[in-house]
Amino acid sequence: MLKNMNFIEKLRETGLRPTKQRVKICEILFNRDKTFHFTINDLAKKISEELNEKISLATIYNTVHALKNKGYLKEISINSDKSYFDTNTSVHHHFYDEDTQQLIDCDENEIETVNVKKNITGKKINSVEVLVRVASNNHNQN
Amino acid sequence: MLKNMNFIEKLRETGLRPTKQRVKICEILFNRDKTFHFTINDLAKKISEELNEKISLATIYNTVHALKNKGYLKEISINSDKSYFDTNTSVHHHFYDEDTQQLIDCDENEIETVNVKKNITGKKINSVEVLVRVASNNHNQN
DNA sequence: TCAACAGTTTAGAATAATTATAATATATAA
DNA sequence: TTATATATTATAATTATTCTAAACTGTTGA
Ligand SMILES: [Mn+2]
Ligand SMILES: [Mn+2]
Ligand SMILES: [Zn+2]
Ligand SMILES: [Zn+2]
Numbered sequence: 488m489l490k491n492m493n494f495i496e497k498l499r500e501t502g503l504r505p506t507k508q509r510v511k512i513c514e515i516l517f518n519r520d521k522t523f524h525f526t527i528n529d530l531a532k533k534i535s536e537e538l539n540e541k542i543s544l545a546t547i548y549n550t551v552h553a554l555k556n557k558g559y560l561k562e563i564s565i566n567s568d569k570s571y572f573d574t575n576t577s578v579h580h581h582f583y584d585e586d587t588q589q590l591i592d593c594d595e596n597e598i599e600t601v602n603v604k605k606n607i608t609g610k611k612i613n614s615v616e617v618l619v620r621v622a623s624n625n626h627n628q629n
Numbered sequence: 630m631l632k633n634m635n636f637i638e639k640l641r642e643t644g645l646r647p648t649k650q651r652v653k654i655c656e657i658l659f660n661r662d663k664t665f666h667f668t669i670n671d672l673a674k675k676i677s678e679e680l681n682e683k684i685s686l687a688t689i690y691n692t693v694h695a696l697k698n699k700g701y702l703k704e705i706s707i708n709s710d711k712s713y714f715d716t717n718t719s720v721h722h723h724f725y726d727e728d729t730q731q732l733i734d735c736d737e738n739e740i741e742t743v744n745v746k747k748n749i750t751g752k753k754i755n756s757v758e759v760l761v762r763v764a765s766n767n768h769n770q771n
Numbered sequence: 772t773c774a775a776c777a778g779t780t781t782a783g784a785a786t787a788a789t790t791a792t793a794a795t796a797t798a799t800a801a
Numbered sequence: 802t803t804a805t806a807t808a809t810t811a812t813a814a815t816t817a818t819t820c821t822a823a824a825c826t827g828t829t830g831a
Contacts, residue, residue: 504827506779527817543781548818567704567712568789569817582749597747601759605739607724610763617743617759621752646798648808669788685810690789692808710818711788778827785820796809801802 492517501557508542512550516560522575524563524590527551530572563590565618580617593619634659643699650684654692658702664717666705666732669693672714705732707760722759735761 494513498505534542554560563571580593601615636655640647696702705713722735743757
């Protein structure tokens with residue numbers, strides 16, 4: 488699902504009915520240049536700012552989960568108290584700014600491939616991801 | 630805070646009154662050979678199994694947070710819906726078994742030091758941690 | 772075209788983890 | 802021992818998320 492797409496067709500192909508709520512949410516999420524990292528609350532705020540019509544919070548949850556299940560969004564756990572979603576669904580690394588609570592994607596060339604030497608019997612590795620926590624120099628512990 | 634310690638003295642040194650609830654919780658958490666990864670619910674269950682007296686859930690939360698604030702426990706976010714705590718407070722890597730939802734510590738020698746080539750202006754790196762998600766070969770997607 | 776049906780949206784209730792409250796109890800300093 | 806600051810507790814409140822059930826809408830095929 489890329490920028491400036493016909494989300495009506497895209498949703499249909501995916502097996503999701505292109506309701507106007509879903510099309511709007513797709514436009515907000517995917518019509519942008521850079522990866523978008525957001526919480527449900529961020530998205531709800533953006534919807535109420537950019538749209539005249541309200542979309543029910545339940546629909547926002549439903550749609551985000553539907554898009555996640557179809558592979559267009561990825562869920563990221565950083566804080567225990569809220570869930571982040573990511574329009575970059577590939578396995579990738581993040582910087583997490585502890586001051587602003589913002590996630591920043593890390594390009595492949597910015598972190599050397601992580602070499603995992605251990606393996607757990609009977610289990611296969613699904614992903615290897617790095618989280619780099621950053622903050623201003625004045626230490627404010629979390 | 631190590632195995633077989635005098636937790637009464639240890640708590641006092643830390644500036645925490647050694648109440649019998651806190652001493653009991655410390656015994657459960659720290660009198661063990663290996664790192665302990667747990668949720669509040671895990672700990673509450675263990676307390677009710679191993680003890681005759683009940684400890685209020687609020688006290689369990691209070692104590693775990695007090696120990697975290699004093700640097701004896703570390704909080705780990707893997708799932709958005711529950712918080713893990715870790716008796717290993719060092720910066721270290723984890724395997725996460727998606728089948729059993731168990732965390733496993735990764736020794737330093739099991740993952741090569743991660744080389745972060747990017748830096749964010751005005752921010753210093755607090756930690757670099759790797760999460761390796763593993764599951765059985767029969768793919769059950771999360 | 773349009774009725775019928777399945778899938779969707781919605782407000783509000785329910786749930787679950789966590790935190791706050793405020794009364795009671797306890798540890799410790801004087 | 803007494804006074805005081807802290808801690809424990811039951812319970813209420815909060816917050817993120819999910820559920821429910823009724824109303825609504827996209828799609829299909831007569
Ligand atoms: Mn939480
Ligand atoms: Mn949650
Ligand atoms: Zn990302
Ligand atoms: Zn650990």
